[in-house]
Amino acid sequence: MKIIETIEALRQELKPYRNQTIGFVPTMGYLHEGHLSLVRRASQECDIVVMSIFVNPLQFGPNEDLDRYPRDLPRDAALAEQAGVDFLFHPSVEEMYPNPTLTQIVVSKVTEPLCGASRPGHFTGVATVVGKLFHIVMPDRAYFGLKDAQQVAVIQQMVEDLNFPVTIVPCDIVREPDGLAMSSRNVYLSPEERKQAVILSQALFAAKKGLEEGEWSTADEVNRFVREMILTQPLAEIDYVETLAYPSLQPVDELKGQKVIVAVAVRFGKTRLIDNILHAGEE
Ligand SMILES: Nc1ncnc2c1ncn2[C@@H]1O[C@H](COP(=O)(O)OP(=O)(O)OP(=O)(O)O)[C@@H](O)[C@H]1O
Ligand SMILES: CC(C)(CO)[C@@H](O)C(=O)[O-]
Numbered sequence: 636m637k638i639i640e641t642i643e644a645l646r647q648e649l650k651p652y653r654n655q656t657i658g659f660v661p662t663m664g665y666l667h668e669g670h671l672s673l674v675r676r677a678s679q680e681c682d683i684v685v686m687s688i689f690v691n692p693l694q695f696g697p698n699e700d701l702d703r704y705p706r707d708l709p710r711d712a713a714l715a716e717q718a719g720v721d722f723l724f725h726p727s728v729e730e731m732y733p734n735p736t737l738t739q740i741v742v743s744k745v746t747e748p749l750c751g752a753s754r755p756g757h758f759t760g761v762a763t764v765v766g767k768l769f770h771i772v773m774p775d776r777a778y779f780g781l782k783d784a785q786q787v788a789v790i791q792q793m794v795e796d797l798n799f800p801v802t803i804v805p806c807d808i809v810r811e812p813d814g815l816a817m818s819s820r821n822v823y824l825s826p827e828e829r830k831q832a833v834i835l836s837q838a839l840f841a842a843k844k845g846l847e848e849g850e851w852s853t854a855d856e857v858n859r860f861v862r863e864m865i866l867t868q869p870l871a872e873i874d875y876v877e878t879l880a881y882p883s884l885q886p887v888d889e890l891k892g893q894k895v896i897v898a899v900a901v902r903f904g905k906t907r908l909i910d911n912i913l914h915a916g917e918e
């Protein structure tokens with residue numbers, strides 16, 4: 636595996652592979668099994684796998700965790716190589732943003748609810764950096780985790796609207812043995828917060844079962860059920876619990892026959908965790 640720090644060097648390295656299938660896994664690093672599952676899928680489906688590790692300042696709000704976001708390049712490089720990455724792109728902030736960013740990619744509508752409402756400007760930062768990375772890597776296929784299901788919807792919208800020649804591959808959420816969705820931010824949790832955080836997946840799995848059994852007819856009923864279950868944990872502070880159509884992320888009235896997402900964002904102390912389940916909603 637080669638570690639590459641400049642855009643020009645990566646372009647040169649990838650030149651000989653342009654007639655092969657290039658898979659791309661964009662990340663912010665501090666790798667865990669969730670990221671590595673994307674790499675394994677990419678190496679099964681592509682000839683060459685490129686991973687980026689870049690903590691993108693543009694997608695963090697002023698009071699968010701940009702400075703303390705966990706970073707460990709030597710550990711990440713070893714894990715990435717073992718999982719099958721061929722090129723690890725690790726640019727500096729100056730390399731990615733040498734000038735003040737006067738041009739940004741704004742995706743509307745799907746960015747309005749959920750994390751878009753709680754983190755103003757977040758998805759403009761995500762779409763802009765992913766757009767730049769797509770131009771740099773020019774992948775055939777790009778792999779994204781459904782833990783960030785709204786991000787998948789935003790990137791799919793951007794790719795469709797701006798004609799990026801890339802196939803977006805959404806990948807299943809990888810979980811800890813007790814159900815907690817893997818996240819680089821889980822390292823922030825105190826032992827007590829970690830114990831209580833398992834309520835997110837428990838509430839979502841219970842919601843999925845209820846949806847499959849036709850227990851509720853409206854989104855509000857699902858939201859109330861999930862909310863009440865999460866609030867049994869004293870350290871949980873809910874940011875949002877929402878049931879929306881997926882991938883449009885528009886409100887749903889009747890649940891019957893709808894593909895929906897039940898998405899949550901919950902704070903435990905200073906740590907904000909997200910998780911979701913998708914329900915196919917066939918009649
Ligand atoms: N548990 C997971 N299962 C599947 N994919 C995941 C998981 N966690 C992250 N990913 C995916 O890995 C890619 C890079 O994500 P990122 O580096 O932000 O990791 P992260 O662990 O989600 O970090 P954080 O939770 O702190 O945002 C994204 O496409 C994301 O959806
Ligand atoms: C896609 C991404 C790498 C863009 O910075 C980031 O939002 C992430 O890690 O999910």
Ligand code: BAL
Nearest residue numbers: 663694695757783786
């Ligand atoms: N996984 C999404 C990146 C972020 O939280 O900024």
